[in-house]
Amino acid sequence: MKGLEGIKVIELTSYVAGPACPRIIGEMGAEIIKIEPFTGDEQRTQGPGFGMKRNDLEDPAFDMSSMNKNWISVNLKNPEGLAFIYKMIESADIVVTSFRDKALLKLGLDYETISAKFPHIVYGHMRGYGERGPEKDSKGFDATAYSARGGLITSFPQKGESPVNVVVAFGDFNAAIALTAGVLAALVNKQRTGKGDKVVVNLYHTAVWGMQLAMVSRQVGAEYPRSRKEVPCPTNNCYKSKDDIWFLICNGNYNKYFDIMFTAFGLGHLVGNKEYDTLEVIGEHKRTGEVIKMLDEAFAAKTFDEWEVIFKQNEIPYQKCHTVDDVLADEEAYANDILRPLHYKEFGKRMIPTSPIRIKSIGDPELRTSKPIGYHTREYLLKYGYSEADVVRLEAAGAVKCFHGEL
Structure with a gap:
């Protein structure tokens, strides 16, 4: 049976x-x-x-x-x-x-x-x-x-x-x-x-x-709703490419992968900069918005297809923000x-x-x-x-x- x-x-x-x-x-x-x-x-x-x-x-x-x-x-x-x-x-x-x-x-x-x-x-x-x-x-x-x-x-x-x-x-x-x-x-x-x-x-x-992450984090000050320009982890956020395609990168371990990610994103000059390379520092000094702005500008310099190659080469978790039409046409969904x-x-x-x-x-x-x-x-x-x-x-x-x- x-x-x-x-x-x-x-x-x-x-x-x-x-x-x-x-x-x-x-x-x-x-x-x-x-x-x-x-x-x-x-x-x-x-x-x-x-x-x-x-x-x-x-x-x-x-x-x-x-x-x-x-x-x-x-x-x-x-x-x-x-x-x-x-x-x-x-x-x-x-x-x-x-x-x-x-x-x-x-x-x-x-x-x-x-x-x-x-x-x-x-x-x-x-x-x-x-x-x-x-x-x-x-x-x-x-x-x-x-x-x-x-x-x-x-x-x-x-x-x-x-x-x-x-x-x-x-x-x-x-x-x-x-x-x-x-x-x-x-x-x-x-x-x-x-x-x-x-x-x-x-x-x-x-x-x-x-919703439990929101329920628990709210008790220590996290905001809901929140702005994507103010999220506590800039590498777990949505961004837009040069050709106006929204995508999401999801790497919550900002500290561990900072050097790899920011080099891949064209922001290698920040590697070793202790003012930006940990969530604790950018959170304490209210620099998350500043980092997000730098990432916004970097991602706007290339098309999504160009970024997709970079994300895959560097094993950075990402995904295009699909519409319902995108899902209905997605080979992955039928396979x-x-x-x-x-x-x-x-x-x-x-x-x-x-x-x-x-x-x-x-x-x-x-x-x-x-x-x-x-x-x-x-x-x-x-x-x-x-x-x-x-x-x-x-x-x-x-x-x-x-x-x-x-x-």
Whole structure:
């Protein structure tokens, strides 16, 4: 068996952060059973807000968080619908949800209820905020709980500029990786002991985790937002070449590599100058801005292509500041299956990122696009012992919804 083949996940989520975790687990080979209301996951409506087209059969925007799944539509408020969910959970390994506590309690899908009925279940819960504190019952989205409250939108811009527009769902996809790690750790323990566990990740916490250098350094005076002309390490900064290309050099060990770097940058006359060759001295005497100005002038004297040769010859870590268009055209992204072309009947070819985790036994994972609401409902009812007559009766009673169209 490869990867997580044989592992079954019941997904009770909406939008992006919660669904993206099972998508990753699905790419690892697990069977993902996505439970939707009759109206579908609300993320199905979001494509036009990103400037993306969709129809009832194909939805590239939805696929980003919801590929590699089986699609079941159930009325969770209907006793027979809930009984079907419980039957599936009984034979599952993992439940992943992003519903808020009050809804879970009302539906009988909260951790306490599920763990009492099914002690073997690993229960993963994606939240906007933590389980304690004043926001524990609040709606939490990527833009609010992660980017705004986590400090990203005010720390990323240059000093004096307005807050930035962080890419939508940036925090969702990062938080999904954290929940995946926690769920799989609990799964390992469950397989050793037979006992399930609860794993909780929230968007706010994930943002603060990623911002920890800012959180800790701010306490000793570091500024956020800050200006690139005032950063404490001039060789960990962005600069512009003669042909107006922005690039970043990343060499935080300024002191160790000063002679090599400044000789390569055409500033060899500074080698041996004790007023500039350590971060401690330029920081204490407030000369970082002066050094950055000298580097600005030096880098403006050559094209990026010329600098690229110099950086490589001297093993100076660097990278051009790519636009999204640059990434979409980047050979590196396709050679490593970072971006995967998918073909849609209605929309043509679209490039979509794969999850960043690779397992040797699986290799580059299969990607299966999302399906219409209720596409697999009938199939799973029959798989779990219901008859064809039961399927008809349950649908007529409003307990489940089946897809009756054609792809």
